[in-house]
Amino acid sequence: MKIAVCVKRTPDTETRIKIASDGKSIDEAGVKFVLNPYDEYAVEEALKLKEAAGSGEVVVVSVGAASAQETIRNALAMGADRGVLLKTDAVSLDPLPTAKLLAGELKSGEYDLIFFGKLAIDDYSHAVGAMVAELLGMPAVSSVSDLTVDGSVGTAEREIEGGVEVVEFPLPAAVTAEKGLNEPRYPALRGIMMAKKKPLDVKDVTLPEGGLELVALTLPPQRQEGRIVGEGPDAVPALIDALRNEAKVL
């Protein structure tokens, strides 16, 4: 089984966000970068499928700056076989240019499955996986929390509001991973040592033009004072109204 996993280097979720002086990016001083957590599920699933198949190859692909090699090494340390970095310092907030680069790299790879994290915790676009599948003309299932692969047919469960969609698809296909798909393994010491020797191909690329221009990156408005909406069960409608129309969280 030949599997690709697309990964991204992202700031840790615990990171305290400070806006850089350009007003368009975060101040990276002291920021810890990690393998995007949803991509860890993707790597784990790929490794499990390869192990179940008894043979195959797991290739990790990333688009990013030279520093993303470290992120790819993390995935190699978990057990992936080799890595490819499509190296560019450019960043696009339109996901399509990134998807095009990945699709270009993956199209001739004859992969049975291509995994992604369902989203990257920095830009939250939730888009690249489905876009790559579309560009490659491949069936795709996103936000998958359960996956079984039987020969050339897959069955995935996809988390939707208040339920789970059950989707059947033929291989080759693309799958984006949701939390709960698996419990990612810890890299072993030996795995980390071996990862340093695994092939990592760095290819210089040019990010295609996107259709979104970054105007500003700002901090969200300060939190407002709270209030008591009422007493007893009669206050419930007022609470629900506030949650729906004021706070917009219901």
Next chain:
Amino acid sequence: MSQFVPADYQPKLPLDRLILTDPPSEERIEMDVLFVGGGPAGLAGAIELAKLVRADNEQDGSLGTVSIGVLEKAGALGEHSLSGAVVNPRALRELFPGLSDADFPFTTAVTKESVYLLSDRSATRVPTPPSMKNHGNYIASICEIVRWLGEKAEGLGVDIFPGFPAEALLTEGDRVLGVRTVATGRDRDGSELSNFMPQADVTAKVTALAEGTRGLLSQAYCEWQNLTGENPQIFALGVKELWELSRPLDQVIHTMGWPLPKNAFGGSFFYPLEPTVGALGLVVGLDAPGRSLDVHELLQALKTHRVFREYLEGGELIEWGAKTIPEGGFYALPPRRSGDGVVMLGDSVGFVDVPSLKGIHYAMQSGIFAARAIFSALKVDDTSGSTLGAYDRMVDASFIKDDLYRTRNVRLAYKDGFYKGSVKAGLMTITGGRMFGNRIDMHRDADVPRDVGEKTDLIPDGKLTVSKVDAVFKSANATRDNIPPHLIAAADVPAEVAEFYTHVCPAGVYEVADDGLRINAPNCVDCKATDVVGPRWMPREGGSGPAYKRM
């Protein structure tokens, strides 16, 4: 119970768990040299060794490839590193002769400094003691120094493994063969989770223990080999906060006095990491006899003093952390810091000079010396204690020993309290250590009886002053909730002793419950304070504990 001795309730170091005599696993990972601990000492050692090997390979090449590994318990380099810090650059200069001070990860040079003696209302500026003068030194974040050293080491081919604590020494006879790492992915009861990853044995010709303050394997090695200094090692606890200041700070400030009780040794520091980012901390000896003494709470009280308040109010607490400091100085050093297949570096043996508040450059220098001794030993293919003893000889002939010897009794003089201590320490400093030159006998911190003492009753406002739980949150502690407990307390600890632990620990790990001592182990930030006077600290799953960024 009006008085008790902490040692009576302290479990013994479990040597049977820490010194293993069965042969290393067949699946062991073999390296030439293994540094245990990726702090300034271990990384400086790894860098110096890698450079020596590289130079050797470029010349006659008789050594061949030398694999150098660094194990680090934090999830990433620097995440468990905490210091003031005003750094003396000499060891960095020696390690990187081709670089200038401007290339080092320092933030600012010290230009102005003040020392204040505080009372609750006033602040009296006192002359800066000669030992505390910092002209020519630099303010820095040790996290940043460590990350920078890590990059240099990796550039030289050193393999660094963050997230791998060592839990035991692998031994044969008197020789150290390597270490065993901690398994990951265990449930609270010790059972294996689906992503369980077993421990690994890592063997090396030389194992360099650079675990930092109160290093577990260094303690175990010294106890196993009966290596005790003339005095026992003593410790202080430092609690530190990083603040975004409401107005710029342009100088290094140290304070003494309030809010510390008179029978406690300690003081505060306040350094501008950037003009509007301040590193603020309070350090207090763990031999203070008051059993309610609580460094975290004292630091909170300190911040309400106008000296600090005017910078902090309206600012924001960015990070919080805590760590112990070995303060025993010259007389507490183990008689040898090397043995068959092993050397011990930096804070783990106590290369700290208390009067000047410095340790980082001693740690790095000890790493550099160790690397040179290891290199020579590898060249002659003899890593016995007698060959590696060259390391001890280099330390003893260096400024490390000179500095620590000159101030050998300064900290110790304070065992009788602040005022008597100040007078004695002052005289020692003036006479270059000649006056009161005879060794002052010290007790282990755990042997000092504890009595009822002053209590700080401060209710945190959540802005200027914070509770321990809020503080731990600011340490970015991301320990898995269901990790097995890693702190070993005696059974049936009396309520007074349990209460004492709640004050010693700055992170709210200990609580007194109806049924006795309750331990919230995941709160632990690995400061090792209770390891000194109470429950023992054992290593836990890699990446647990704090994630300091600029401490």
Next chain:
Amino acid sequence: MADILVVLEQRDGVLKRVSHEVLAAGRVLADASGGQVHALAIGGPDLSGDGLGAFGADRVVVVGDDAVKLYQPELYSATVTDQVQSGEYSAVILSATAMGRDLGPRVAAKLDCPLAADVTELSSDDGIVVKRPAYSGKAIYTLRVTSSPVVIAVRPNAVAPIDGSQAGIVDTGQVASAVRAARAVTKAIKQPERHAVDVTEAAIVVSGGRGLKEPEHFSLIEDLAGAVGAAVGASRAVVDAGWRPHSEQVGQTGKTVSPNLYFAVGISGAVQHLAGMRTAKVIVAINKDPDAPIFKVADYGIVGDLFEIVPRLADEIRKIKEN
């Protein structure tokens, strides 16, 4: 004069509230450009597009076919793309739901156009400008759209529906014919098994504390959590008392939960707990003691008997969800 295409969302033949939200978003852009809002509703044969004019649609195209009763990614994306190519549209707007987050990128890829995902604000002033959160809501991007068309996925609850009286035209459309045989097929929607969502990851958390008095009463918390689609959390006190497993505990270790919505029920708000949940986006407290510290951090509070309030709250939320 470019129009705006709005993609509606239905379940079991009933349009969801988010459909009205995207219509309102479409209206904002159409009014600025002087174009029309066209709505595309895809679903089973019983799907109706009537009455959508009141919500802002000038024209509604209904594609009702058994083949697209459930969300079928390939059929839906091809149908939307066909519709876009049949007219002159400057933007395709859908909701950033599970469906929209899957459909949006596919349509953008097919049209070779930009995608603005998870948009919380949009306006039209010298081109389309959107705002969208990033870094777990810790920062906000402002982006200008520089090419046409663009696909915009609007976050649910971000735009309020219009309450108007305009009548719209309803047409009938067809499932894109080229791909009637889709490869990936959604077979069914099933109710999720109650699997323990980690409280640290859940979008909504309902936590109970000592105020529940007995461990059995935690069924109230579970019921509310079920109604609102939340993970169950617990205060330190009830975990220590053995009422709840440790995995549900919020706030002991200095670890935090940061859900969009956090209900603290019968929790006084010991600082231990507060440290663990105060980064939640919206905090609701229900407690009988008006002086409980939890009210100091809560955005909304109800003072009173939780045994009366919580069941009522669960019922009301269920009613909303059913619509």
